[in-house]
Amino acid sequence: MVAGRMMRGAAAGVGISMLALASTLVSTPALAADAPRGLTVAQGNACMGCHAVDRKLVGPSFQQIAGKYKGDPQANAKLVKKVKDGGSGVWGAIPMPAHPSMSDADIRAVVDWVLAGAPTSK
Numbered sequence: 001m002v003a004g005r006m007m008r009g010a011a012a013g014v015g016i017s018m019l020a021l022a023s024t025l026v027s028t029p030a031l032a033a034d035a036p037r038g039l040t041v042a043q044g045n046a047c048m049g050c051h052a053v054d055r056k057l058v059g060p061s062f063q064q065i066a067g068k069y070k071g072d073p074q075a076n077a078k079l080v081k082k083v084k085d086g087g088s089g090v091w092g093a094i095p096m097p098a099h100p101s102m103s104d105a106d107i108r109a110v111v112d113w114v115l116a117g118a119p120t121s122k
Helices: 002-034 037-044 062-069 075-085 104-115
Strands: none
Touching (some): 037 104
């Protein structure tokens, strides 16, 4: 009998945990919908480990990158290649690693977002 109550209690706990998880999953897309796709992709691909939106970390801020390439008609192609292949020398001695596993669509989303000035909301 005690074991039966414990099992029902455990099942109720699992039910509550599943409910909490479900509510988190429902609210996460709502929050993600407020952020530009490029920001969401950058956050999901470790870009934020080296870059921040508005300040230098290991690499330049996304806003610094936007400023450097403003008015450059080749900026999109240059940055897509840089993200995919990696590189060094443009911002100092620390190289940017290649990101060969990122899809071309995700890379374009991040680059387009950066070149738009790295806005944090739509």
